Amino acid sequence: MGSGPDVVSVSSTTLWVAAKANNGNAVVRVQNGATFGGWQNLGGTITTAPVLLHEVGTPRIWLFARGTSGGVTYRVRAASGVWGPWQSIGGQLTSAPDALLSVNGTIRVHGRGLNGDLWVRALDLSTGVWAPWERTGFAVNSDPGG
Secondary structure (H helix, E strand, O other): OOOOOEEEEOOOOEEEEEEEOOOOOEEEEEEEOOEEOOOEEEEOOEOOOOEEEEOOOOOOEEEEEEEOOOOEEEEEEOOOOOEOOOEEEEOOEOOOOEEEEOOOOEEEEEEEEOOOEEEEEEEEOOOOEEOOOEEEEEEOOOOOOO
């Protein structure tokens, strides 16, 4: 693999694993119970390890990574089990992004910007609207995700 894995638990018996393949594509696999399925190639060209996020209360899985332009790209696995297309939320990161789901129903994507500060962009899940990137003012010396 081209990166270390990220793992998200969807239930007590289901885990999703994502990584960057050696060719730069995002790949995922699922473990149901004790059995792992094969790797599924999600395509795209990512430059960092991906990060997974499970939208609690739904079957949706989000995958975020830095794309070749330095901005954040993502795909969402819908309730139907189909991965949606790659989408960009822009930005200019020098790190892999990290993502978290807030209790208020907001996904927050974080990353180190070109100036070394931590930047964040938030998605309000109730409206589907992304807020602009915001500079936090905190200097970051390593990837926010680890």
